[in-house]
Amino acid sequence: LLRRNGHKSVYGIDQYISMDTQIICSNWFDFSFKEETWGAIISHMAYTNHLRRVVCFEKDKLARYTEKYEELLHALKIGGMLIYTPSVRVIEDTIDRTLYEVNYYRNVANPDLDTVHIRKRL
Numbered sequence: 001l002l003r004r005n006g007h008k009s010v011y012g013i014d015q016y017i018s019m020d021t022q023i024i025c026s027n028w029f030d031f032s033f034k035e036e037t038w039g040a041i042i043s044h045m046a047y048t049n050h051l052r053r054v055v056c057f058e059k060d061k062l063a064r065y066t067e068k069y070e071e072l073l074h075a076l077k078i079g080g081m082l083i084y085t086p087s088v089r090v091i092e093d094t095i096d097r098t099l100y101e102v103n104y105y106r107n108v109a110n111p112d113l114d115t116v117h118i119r120k121r122l
Contacts, residue, residue, distance in 0.1 A: 028068055033075035041072055043084040048116075051088050066091065073100065076120040087114040098122070 002010040003022075012020070015027040024031065028047050051069065054061045069091060072082055085107070092102055100118050107113040 029064070033071050035074045036077050038075050039077055039080045041075065041080075041082045043082075045085055047072075048084045048086055048088050051091065052086060055088060055090055073118065073120070076118075078120055078122065080120050082118040083115065085113055085115045087116045092116060092118075 010022060012018075012023045013026050013028065013031055014023055015025065017025050033041070047068075051065045054065050073095070076082060087104060095102055095118065099122050100120055103117045103119075105115040105117070107115065
């Protein structure tokens, strides 16, 4: 959809092999998100869905997930956005609001699936 709407540098990450040259065969933890590289990172029902499960049921894995979350935030260019569903309020509450602007968009059908937009300020 993004490519069809004129965006050229659009990449996806999927752990399964794809013939699409813009799909990187990897998973969230194996892929290195370099600092200040991305204008936008979008995750729909992927990374944070697993993060929510870890917060609730697998606390022994929480440090690994929060480290990757921090890496995602640092990978944004100034003005860049991390956009995802579902929200993970316990993690989002720790974000430094002087560095990042956090906005929530309500899912009327299911409030457990709110969308979050985090924009890097500095």
